Amino acid sequence: MAQENTFKTIRDLFNEAVKDQDNRDEFYSYLEDITLQNPTVTAYKASAKALKAQDAWNPINKLSFLKEADALFETAIVKEPNNIELRFLRFSVQFNTPRWLGMSDELNEDKNVIIAYINDYKKLNIDDGVLNWIQTFMIESGYCTESEIETIQAAKTN
DSSP: OHHHHHHHHHHHHHHHHHHOGGGHHHHHHHHHTOOOOOHHHHHHHHHHHHHHHHHOSSHHHHHHHHHHHHHHHHHHHHHOTTOHHHHHHHHHHHHTSOGGGSOOTTHHHHHHHHHHHGGGTTTTTOOHHHHHHHHHHHHHTTOSOHHHHHHHHHGGGO
16 A cells, blocks of 8 residues: 555656646655655656656756666666556657657567556556556657557557
């Protein structure tokens, strides 16, 4: 139960941090204090680093945060390669990272895993709120074909 509450809090703080820059420090600080070793927590820590990169004014700091985020995502995804929540978090960061930085190499891989496993979201302990984030972002990204969008949209009806 405590772990579920932790994940709910992380997801709520993430959602607020994405929407409003003023909430990013709280999200980052909350994750820094978590000692739970879990791929989902690691992926959210990576997302927090990426958001810090977005807010950093110094290009060296931006790149440093992005490299840290990239390493954390890799650590998480190696442990749970079919977890669509982890893949979505990395996809969303890489999608918003300038391509010329060379840190967007896994976009197709992540999209393909999301498409392949989206119908298994309940077995993967992905709640409806996270599924909605994934569906909305993937559809609005313009990165998916029509048939992939149909698969994404159909996930909740299965």
